[in-house]
Structures are given as C-alpha cells and as structure tokens.
Amino acid sequence: MKFTYYLEKISGVSVYPIFSLVTFVVFFLLVTFWVMGKDKKSIEHLENLPFEDNK
Template sequence: MKFTYYLEKITGVSIYPIISLLLFVTFFILVTLWVLRTDKKTIEHVENLPLDND
C-alpha cells in the first residue's frame, strides 16, 4: 500500500500543509523584517565574526 492511502484515511489531514505554509511565510517575513531593521554596525560585526582570531 502507498503512503497516500494512509493519509487519505486521516480526518482533517489537509490542514497540515496549510499550517506548514503559514508557519514558513510568517518566519520568512519576520526574518526579513529583522534583517531590514538591523543596524549596519551590527551586520558588520556579525559578518566579521568568522574572520576574528580572538
């Protein structure tokens, strides 16, 4: 039997892809807003962290 057969038998299984998409879009929007609102000095500090020997 195929995996989709078992998914068809679960009541309300169609809500999971919608919830997953909403979580992804929300996370993506929040990260984008955080990046756009972050101070340039903070971004320069974070991008130079791998190069610091301290």
C-alpha cells in the same frame, strides 16, 4: 499500499499543508523584517566575527 492511502483515512489531514505554509511564510517574514531592521554597524560586526582573533 501507498502512503496516500493512509493519508486519505486521516480526517482533517488537509489542515497540515496549510499550517506548514503559514508557518513558513510567517517565519520568513519575521526573519526578513529582523534583517532589514538591523543597523549596518551590527551587520558588519557579524560579518567580521570569523576573522577576529580573540586570544
């Protein structure tokens, strides 16, 4: 049997793709606004973290 056979038997299964899309879009927008809201000095600090020697 194919996987789609089992999905056809579940009532309300069409909600899951919509929920997944909305979750992805909300997460993407939140991350985008967070990145746009950061100041340049903070971004430069994060860029240089791998190169800093804190011994």
